Amino acid sequence: xxTDQLSLTFSALSDPTRRAILxxxxxxxxxxxxxxxxxxxxxxxxxxxxxxxxxxxxVSRGKDAQYRPARLDARPLAAASEWIGDYARFWEANLDxxxxxxxxxxxxxxxxxxxxxxxx
Amino acid sequence: MTDYFTITRExxxxxxxxxxTLTRPExxxxxxxxxxxxxxxxxxxxxxxxxxxxxxxxxxxxxNRINWAGEYVTVDPPSHLxxxxxxxxxxxxxxxxxxxxxxxxxxxxLTISQDRADFTDEQVEMTIAGYNAFVDDIATVLERLQAV
Numbered sequence: 001x002x003t004d005q006l007s008l009t010f011s012a013l014s015d016p017t018r019r020a021i022l023x024x025x026x027x028x029x030x031x032x033x034x035x036x037x038x039x040x041x042x043x044x045x046x047x048x049x050x051x052x053x054x055x056x057x058x059v060s061r062g063k064d065a066q067y068r069p070a071r072l073d074a075r076p077l078a079a080a081s082e083w084i085g086d087y088a089r090f091w092e093a094n095l096d097x098x099x100x101x102x103x104x105x106x107x108x109x110x111x112x113x114x115x116x117x118x119x120x
Numbered sequence: 121m122t123d124y125f126t127i128t129r130e131x132x133x134x135x136x137x138x139x140x141t142l143t144r145p146e147x148x149x150x151x152x153x154x155x156x157x158x159x160x161x162x163x164x165x166x167x168x169x170x171x172x173x174x175x176x177x178x179x180x181x182x183x184n185r186i187n188w189a190g191e192y193v194t195v196d197p198p199s200h201l202x203x204x205x206x207x208x209x210x211x212x213x214x215x216x217x218x219x220x221x222x223x224x225x226x227x228x229x230l231t232i233s234q235d236r237a238d239f240t241d242e243q244v245e246m247t248i249a250g251y252n253a254f255v256d257d258i259a260t261v262l263e264r265l266q267a268v
Contacts, residue, residue: 088127091232095129097151098141098230102133105141 006083009076012056018049025072132227139198142219143168153178168195174203
């Protein structure tokens with residue numbers, strides 16, 4: 001479940017235009033035509049990108065039937081950011097354990113390293 | 121920096137030994153999960169060859185168990201190992217985790233990375249940038265509200 005949301009988030013972020021739209025929305029909500037202006041894109045193209053972002057939960061749309069301003073919703077970004085941190089912490093902790101174990105292992109079984117050691 | 125999916129560690133042990141600790145159950149059970157979490161050696165299934173299964177159980181201090189599953193993709197001793205790994209057996213295990221071992225003057229440089237086809241550096245960077253931008257945005261809104 002969480003993985004699906006993560007995939008949606010990263011997939012939505014995989015497109016440079018959608019990232020630019022998110023950057024725009026980070027500065028405040030905007031209507032489709034406001035978003036389209038700097039991009040030299042059709043309103044239909046912008047709407048399509050917004051739907052992908054909406055599907056990933058990164059953007060919510062206002063209720064105003066005519067303009068429906070888009071707003072950034074960063075909760076999925078927070079979850080993705082946390083996942084990235086968890087991933088790094090998981091391997092860092094395991095590598096700490098591996099490092100410590102290798103040191104013990106080599107003290108217990110010096111023969112394990114004989115091949116690598118130059119003879120004095 | 122965009123090293124979110126690449127973790128590098130200098131280990132003072134020969135490369136063959138490091139590779140063994142990654143691929144032999146009697147070693148793997150000791151370090152995987154760290155000292156805080158038990159991985160019973162008899163829970164390990166490590167069929168270390170391309171297409172071979174990986175299975176492990178982590179027993180948490182509170183007694184809960186986490187099942188890990190995966191599949192070895194590339195086995196190239198002592199320099200390279202690639203395997204999928206997930207704590208959600210039954211679901212898509214994702215792209216392989218890559219273990220690269222290089223010889224150094226002091227021992228071995230171990231690099232763990234996730235295949236970039238899954239999440240690119242750019243995506244990760246953007247996620248963090250986007251999150252920070254949102255936090256900045258909230259801060260601006262709060263300032264405005266307080267200024268009123």
